[in-house]
Amino acid sequence: MKGIHHKVLLFAMGMAVLLCASFAQAQEKALILATTTSTQDSGLLDVLIPVFEKKTGYFVKTIAVGSGQAMTMGQKGEADVLLVHSPAAEKKFVEEGYGVNRRLVMHNDFIIAGPAEDPAQIRGMKSALEAMKKIASAKGLFVSRGDNSGTHAKEKSIWKQANLKYEGEKWYQETGAGMGQTLNVAAEKKGYTLTDRATYLALKKNLKLDILVEGDAILLNIYHVIEVNPAKWKKVNAKGAKAFADFMVSKETQDIIKTFGVDKFGAPLFFPDAGKKVEELGK
Amino acid sequence: MSGSAPVLEARNLLVVRGGTRVLNIPSLVVSEGEFLALIGPNGAGKTTLLQALSSLLPYKGEILFRGQKIGATLPVLQYRRKLAMVLQEPLLFNTTVYNNVASGLKIRDVNKKDASRIIMRTLDRFGITDLKDRAARTLSGGEARKVSLARAIATSPEFLFLDEPFSGLDPVIREALIEDLEQVIKETRISTLFVTHDREEALRLSTRLGAMQSGEILQIGSPHEVMHHPVKESVASLVGIETILRGEVVRKSRGSSVVSVAGKEIEVEGEWNPGERVLLCIRAENVGLRPSGTGDPAGETNSFPARIEKIVPLWLYRKVFLDCGFPLVAYVMDKDPTAMLLEEGMEVRASVSKIHVIGDSSG
Amino acid sequence: MDLIFEGIKKAFVLLVTLDPEVMGVTFLSLKVSVTATLISLVLGVSVGVALALARFPGRRVLVSLINTGMALPPVVVGLFVTIFLWRNGPFGFLGILYTPLAMIIAQAVIATPIVMGISLAAVQQLPEKLQLQILALGATRLQMVWILVKEARLSLLAAVMAGFGGVISEVGASMMVGGNIKGYSRVLTTATVMETGRGNFDVAIALSIILLLLAYLITLALTQVQQKERPR
Numbered sequence: 001m002k003g004i005h006h007k008v009l010l011f012a013m014g015m016a017v018l019l020c021a022s023f024a025q026a027q028e029k030a031l032i033l034a035t036t037t038s039t040q041d042s043g044l045l046d047v048l049i050p051v052f053e054k055k056t057g058y059f060v061k062t063i064a065v066g067s068g069q070a071m072t073m074g075q076k077g078e079a080d081v082l083l084v085h086s087p088a089a090e091k092k093f094v095e096e097g098y099g100v101n102r103r104l105v106m107h108n109d110f111i112i113a114g115p116a117e118d119p120a121q122i123r124g125m126k127s128a129l130e131a132m133k134k135i136a137s138a139k140g141l142f143v144s145r146g147d148n149s150g151t152h153a154k155e156k157s158i159w160k161q162a163n164l165k166y167e168g169e170k171w172y173q174e175t176g177a178g179m180g181q182t183l184n185v186a187a188e189k190k191g192y193t194l195t196d197r198a199t200y201l202a203l204k205k206n207l208k209l210d211i212l213v214e215g216d217a218i219l220l221n222i223y224h225v226i227e228v229n230p231a232k233w234k235k236v237n238a239k240g241a242k243a244f245a246d247f248m249v250s251k252e253t254q255d256i257i258k259t260f261g262v263d264k265f266g267a268p269l270f271f272p273d274a275g276k277k278v279e280e281l282g283k
Numbered sequence: 284m285s286g287s288a289p290v291l292e293a294r295n296l297l298v299v300r301g302g303t304r305v306l307n308i309p310s311l312v313v314s315e316g317e318f319l320a321l322i323g324p325n326g327a328g329k330t331t332l333l334q335a336l337s338s339l340l341p342y343k344g345e346i347l348f349r350g351q352k353i354g355a356t357l358p359v360l361q362y363r364r365k366l367a368m369v370l371q372e373p374l375l376f377n378t379t380v381y382n383n384v385a386s387g388l389k390i391r392d393v394n395k396k397d398a399s400r401i402i403m404r405t406l407d408r409f410g411i412t413d414l415k416d417r418a419a420r421t422l423s424g425g426e427a428r429k430v431s432l433a434r435a436i437a438t439s440p441e442f443l444f445l446d447e448p449f450s451g452l453d454p455v456i457r458e459a460l461i462e463d464l465e466q467v468i469k470e471t472r473i474s475t476l477f478v479t480h481d482r483e484e485a486l487r488l489s490t491r492l493g494a495m496q497s498g499e500i501l502q503i504g505s506p507h508e509v510m511h512h513p514v515k516e517s518v519a520s521l522v523g524i525e526t527i528l529r530g531e532v533v534r535k536s537r538g539s540s541v542v543s544v545a546g547k548e549i550e551v552e553g554e555w556n557p558g559e560r561v562l563l564c565i566r567a568e569n570v571g572l573r574p575s576g577t578g579d580p581a582g583e584t585n586s587f588p589a590r591i592e593k594i595v596p597l598w599l600y601r602k603v604f605l606d607c608g609f610p611l612v613a614y615v616m617d618k619d620p621t622a623m624l625l626e627e628g629m630e631v632r633a634s635v636s637k638i639h640v641i642g643d644s645s646g
Numbered sequence: 647m648d649l650i651f652e653g654i655k656k657a658f659v660l661l662v663t664l665d666p667e668v669m670g671v672t673f674l675s676l677k678v679s680v681t682a683t684l685i686s687l688v689l690g691v692s693v694g695v696a697l698a699l700a701r702f703p704g705r706r707v708l709v710s711l712i713n714t715g716m717a718l719p720p721v722v723v724g725l726f727v728t729i730f731l732w733r734n735g736p737f738g739f740l741g742i743l744y745t746p747l748a749m750i751i752a753q754a755v756i757a758t759p760i761v762m763g764i765s766l767a768a769v770q771q772l773p774e775k776l777q778l779q780i781l782a783l784g785a786t787r788l789q790m791v792w793i794l795v796k797e798a799r800l801s802l803l804a805a806v807m808a809g810f811g812g813v814i815s816e817v818g819a820s821m822m823v824g825g826n827i828k829g830y831s832r833v834l835t836t837a838t839v840m841e842t843g844r845g846n847f848d849v850a851i852a853l854s855i856i857l858l859l860l861a862y863l864i865t866l867a868l869t870q871v872q873q874k875e876r877p878r
Contacts, residue, residue: 012684032744041844046828061744063825078732078743180845203845235733339778364784374779377797386793387783438784 030059031240034071034079036150037178039223040064042108042198042269044260051256052247058240068148074098074226077233081241082226083248085150087278088157090224099226104278105248106257106270107222110154112213113183113200114140114192122192128216129162136164139171141191145182146174150221155194158218183207196221198261198269222278223270225249249274287315288349290474291336291442295344298328298335298498306331306342306498313442313474320477320485320506322521323495329478330371331498333444336476337366348442364391367435368444373427375419380411380430383419387438405437409463425456429463436467443468443475449484461487482523486510494518511566512639519564519641525602525612526565529643532557542640545609550584551638560643569637570613572603572621575630586634587611591627601625605633653851660852667829672856675833678746679814680864682753686809689754690761691802695791697762698769699777709766715759720752720812724819727752731823744825749833752819757809764808768801769794803872807865814861834860 039045040062049060063070063079067086073079075098082099084090093099112122112131120138122131135142144166145152159166166172173191175182179199186193187208200211213219225245230238247253254272261269291313298306306328313319323329335342338359348365351357367387375383384405388398406412409429414422422430428448435443448464449457465488468475479485485492486506493503494513502509502518513519519527530544532555540555541548542563555561575588589605596602601622605611611633615622625631660668697709729735731743731751742748772794780790795802817835824831826840834857841850 013688015681015684030741037843059830061825061827061830063744063827076732077734178843181843184845184847199844207845233734235738334778337782339781360784360786363782366782366784368779368782370775370779370782372773372775374773374776376793390783390785390789434783444782 029057029240030061031081031237031244032061032063032073032079033081033083033244034063034065034069034073035083036067036070036085037064038149038151038196038199039083039085041178041180042196042202042261044257044270047256047260048248048253051253052244055247056240056243058243060244066148067150067153071098074228077228077236080228080237081244082228083223084226085221085223086153087222087224089153090226094226098229098232100229101242101245102224102226103245103249104273104276105223105225106254106272106274107220108270109197109214110151110194110219110221111197111200111211112192112219113186113195113209114212115187115190115208116210117190118210118212120192123210123212125213126216128158128213128218131213132158133162133164135192136162136166136169136171141189142166142172143182143186143189143191143193144172144174145179146176147178149179151179151194151196154219154221158194161218183209201261201265201267201269222273287317289313289347290315290317290349291476292347293336293344294347296332296335296346297343298331298340299343304498306335308332308344308498308500311500311503313476316472316474317491318468318475318477318489319491319493319503320479320489321493321495321500322479322482322485324480324521326497327495328498329495330446332495333368333446333476333478337368337444338362339368364438365441366444367438367440367442369431369435369446369448371447371450373431375422375427375430375434377420378418379415380406380417380419380422381415383430384433384437387434391438401437401439405433408436408467409433425452425460428452428456428460432460432464432467436471439471440473443473445475445477447479447481448477449481450479464488482510494521496521511637513564514641516562516641516643519562519639523566524564524639525567526563526570526610528563528565528609530561530563532559532561547587547608549635549638551640553640555640562641562643564639564641565611565635566637567602567612567614569635570605570611571634571636572605572613572615572625572631573634574621574624575632583634585636585638586632589631589633591625591629591631594625594627605631607633611635649847650851652848654855656848657852657855661856668853668856670829671832671834671837671853672860674746674831675814675835675857676860676864678749678820678833679753679810682750682757682813683806683810685750685754686757686761686813687806690758690805690809691765691795694762694765694805695769695795698766699791699794712759712763712766716763718756718759719818720756720816721818721822723755724752724822727755727819728822743823744827744831746824746831748823749820749831752823753813753816756816756819757813760812761805761809764805765798765802768798768805771801772797800872803868807868807872810864810868811861814857814864 045062049062053060067084070082070084071089071093074082074093090102094102112128120135120140122134125131144155175185179195180203182193183195183199183203225248227241227245228236230236254274257270257272258268289312293308293311296306296308297304321329334340336346338353346353348357348362353359353362376386381402384402385398388401406415409432411429411433414426419430449460452460477488489506492506492509494501494509496517502514510522513522516527528544530542532540533543534541535554535557538554539550539552541550542561544563549563551563587607589607589611591603592606593604594601600614600616603613603615603625605613613633615625727748730737731748732738777790780793785793815835817839820833821836824836826832826836834853838850838853841853
């Protein structure tokens with residue numbers, strides 16, 4: 001009796017150890033990519049990452065969080081490379097020495113989506129600023145992500161530029177959630193929201209929201225790849241980071257980006273911009 | 284029985300709990316094949332004694348088993364495996380009766396085949412073979428006690444500790460269980476230490492009787508000796524002596540003395556010095572009653588007029604409380620013709636035989 | 647309501663076609679949570695039983711700490727494990743952040759106090775004199791502990807089920823320390839949150855159904871073991 005039960009105990013422990021061991025992975029070829037949830041949700045990375053991994057043998061750990069958190073991870077050296085779309089914050093990031101080799105990769109755009117009835121009557125307006133002003137004054141419901149993501153940052157910058165008060169206003173609601181969920185909430189409540197085109201297109205089928213304002217330069221969503229500064233953090237996988245960044249701006253990758261989404265949505269979700277200057281975009 | 288080798292011996296056994304001595308046994312010896320019963324009230328330390336003797340409690344002093352000191356030449360675990368203990372509650376395991384009886388054997392790593400043989404034989408001994416696959420949880424009180432006993436006996440112990448194993452059972456079950464135990468002990472001749480507060484059990488099963496109180500053994504000897512010749516007042520009450528009288532010796536003659544109790548004179552055996560204070564112990568069964576007016580008062584020693592204060596009918600006999608100037612208790616058997624005549628308030632004649640005298644050292 | 651039907655349909659399809667991504671996510675959920683539960687079983691039962699039988703100064707403080715641990719918010723565990731496992735944190739040199747191993751560690755931290763607390767109560771509930779009787783039967787301390795464990799098996803198995811239930815359904819810590827990396831550290835719970843966030847409610851419901859099925863099957867198996875040994 002004693003023997004058998006000792007064996008059972010040993011077996012349980014052995015199982016646990018084995019299982020744990022099966023999870024241990026060689027970490028030198030691992031790379032932590034911090035990016036945003038909307039980037040991940042677009043599905044672009046699901047296509048690009050495997051190509052990169054196959055080519056270089058690196059194992060990429062894509063951590064999708066809000067832009068704010070992604071950059072904080074970079075600041076703390078907990079990520080090796082960032083793929084984000086918050087230009088103002090990015091510039092500060094590089095200026096403060098946390099990032100190097102900030103390179104333009106691609107852009108997509110934001111649109112203002114809203115209910116078909118369009119109570120604030122912004123459909124077709126050319127200026128996003130004016131449209132947002134109209135939503136505020138008409139007190140039409142505006143649903144924001146409110147999660148410090150790139151989208152949220154863009155939205156805040158528009159409010160700021162238009163000099164509009166939105167915090168705490170009754171017509172302004174924050175979900176603190178991702179783009180997809182925020183869109184659903186906006187549709188449910190027949191409100192307006194700022195969204196990236198990619199997520200909107202992906203959910204359009206079941207969503208009762210229309211594109212009301214698009215094309216304004218201010219609505220451009222610009223993606224840069226930034227390598228975390230190895231001088232600040234020794235543990236950063238600098239080689240891997242550079243390899244990934246180089247990969248993102250390479251011709252093959254840019255070609256993939258150009259055609260991504262066409263078969264599914266009839267239109268590309270992103271526009272490759274490697275090598276260009278920011279000022280040229282959207283023209 | 285006496286003269287056989289000592290099996291279990293305790294010397295200067297002390298157990299202290301919270302600063303008080305709960306057990307103080309200068310010496311205790313149990314001989315081979317002996318059945319020692321210890322009676323005492325609750326809190327006397329009987330259970331503590333049992334637990335100390337089986338080394339389940341920390342204690343001071345020495346315990347020797349067959350001459351070997353426990354903890355020294357005889358390791359505690361080995362010692363424990365030579366004994367068996369049955370506690371007040373059956374404390375069976377949540378499994379079948381068979382597995383319960385097997386537990387002692389499993390602990391000793393006895394192989395399955397031998398164990399099976401032993402278990403079946405033990406079950407048969409206690410007449411519970413048909414219960415073997417029953418869940419212990421579903422057993423009645425008496426059945427559970429049997430299994431508990433069987434579990435203890437199955438390991439063929441050299442010494443058996445029993446802590447009030449028959450308490451709380453209904454009479455029929457109790458009787459059957461006592462019979463089974465008697466049988467087993469007769470066959471196996473295990474030395475036993477049996478603790479109870481039931482005098483009847485103690486008398487019936489024991490070859491030696493001890494009286495315990497407040498952690499000490501007051502008297503130990505043959506059952507007859509302790510029951511009829513207690514050496515202290517406390518032992519007297521423990522062994523069920525109903526009448527204990529305080530008196531003073533007034534005269535002494537050859538082989539006997541006269542003691543004055545509440546103005547009455549009582550003659551006792553033995554020579555005691557006049558002026559000595561003594562305690563007279565009178566067992567209720569040694570008091571005879573007959574209605575007043577019959578017999579010759581002058582010629583009889585220890586015959587007193589008495590008034591019946593109270594009659595309590597019990598099983599097979601009546602307990603009669605008398606006032607003779609001093610309190611006296613008598614047992615009158617139901618089959619005794621006098622029994623029918625007695626009534627409360629009646630005047631009768633009480634005659635006392637067999638009075639046991641203890642010196643009274645109390646102030 | 648149609649959403650739920652859609653979800654059920656989707657779940658059925660995904661399972662029947664053995665959709666590789668869903669299978670992968672399901673197996674990982676199973677591996678991570680089972681491993682964590684095993685660890686919590688070994689640690690939780692051993693310490694719980696030991697504490698139930700021991701007496702020493704400060705024991706009560708320790709017991710209340712464990713009882714508090716049962717109510718530990720998983721998200722808090724996730725946060726602290728993350729901080730510990732950060733590259734520049736005390737255990738950063740292990741390099742195990744954003745791996746299933748980190749998830750196992752976090753889940754084990756969540757489950758262990760649960761198993762420990764319930765085991766402690768289970769053994770303390772046994773009759774006081776039982777320990778004495780077992781020793782009187784000639785058991786060694788180890789044998790005694792084993793017999794007590796067997797006596798308390800109903801409650802101990804409930805403890806394991808509680809521990810397992812706590813971690814298979816856990817999402818906050820798993821998300822934080824695992825990173826929800828596709829094909830690597832993505833489990834049923836984190837995938838469900840992600841799909842919900844994306845607005846793919848049918849997929850989210852499908853994953854939830856699979857998760858419920860998984861939890862039910864495992865608990866069913868454990869319940870069988872728990873109830874099996876009740877002798878007629």
